[in-house]
Amino acid sequence: MIKPLEIQYVIRGYDCGYGGPLKPFALANFFQEAAGAHASQLGIGMEDMWASGLTWMLSRIDIRIDSMPQAGQTVVARTWPVGTRKLFALRCLELVDGHGTKYAGAMYEYIVVDMKTRRVMRPERTLPLDLSTDYPWPFDDLAPGIDDPSFKALSQHIASEGGATEGIPADEKTDNVVAGGFRQSFSIESRTRHIDQNGHVNNAHFINWLCDAAPLREGQRFSRIKVDFVHEIMKGENVRAWAGELASSPEDSEKLTDSVTEYPRETAWLTALTVERSLAARGSLKIAPAED
Secondary structure (H helix, E strand, C coil), X not given: CCCCEEEEEECCHHHHCCCCCCCHHHHHHHHHHHHHHHHHHCCCCHHHHHHCCEEEEEEEEEEEECCCCCCCCEEEEEEEEEEEEXXXXXXXXXXXXXXXXXXXXXXXXXXXXXXXXXXXXXXXXXXXXXXXXXXXXXXXXXXXXXXXXXXXXXXXXXXXXXHCCCCCCHHHHCCCCCHHHCEEEEEEECCHHHECCCCCECHHHHHHHHHHHCCCCCCEEEEEEEEEECCCCCCXXXXXXXXXXXXXXXXXXXXXXXXXXXXXXXEEEEEEEEECCEEEEEEEEEEEECCC
């Protein structure tokens, strides 16, 4: 039976933005490094996969965050595989303190891709070992995958002439609601610092941009981050980030046009990344009151 791998980290100021708790970007990097180290330990790391003409690609994630550590604290990132499901190889991850108190837990779903044909391979027919384990999930409700019609509406919008934003002043781009209730939050060009060993933008930057697209206000924190990685982003591509709030009631819906100070303290957002006229990622974010 495969045992979990544990990696200890000391939280640095740059992991928190100097003055706050651990950022989702740093959490994503901790999880990514732990997952990669464990895969290598099991003989299915990137170099092992490349030797067989294959590679790992992260497809879907669900991260639940109960709280976040502060700079100076020592934490442990723990990870273990939990078998396969259809085309996905499943991996659990969690961040805990020295006493075992859980900060965050996640389920990552990977696909195995043939590097030459770019075809997705069934992991149980491709990998040299059984990934099943009876180690419990971090949280029972983890469920990667996002299904919301708003993303289809946004995809149709950006695929049409209406998706072009050239010539629109920057201050108007963020004010205009387009299909699916999305507003454009910002745009960024993918640079060398964003690219990983697969030659495309690393998943932690996807997560960072999707979180940046939603307005995290004073006294709030991310409590749930779900991402579907739809299409890779290459160096030099212009990435647009979008966000739309999910209203929990008619009263909340009216607040979409009110002052930001009148937003409810608990909010849910759909966010997206697009490149040219294609959807690159879907995000579903929950924002809760920060810990006291």
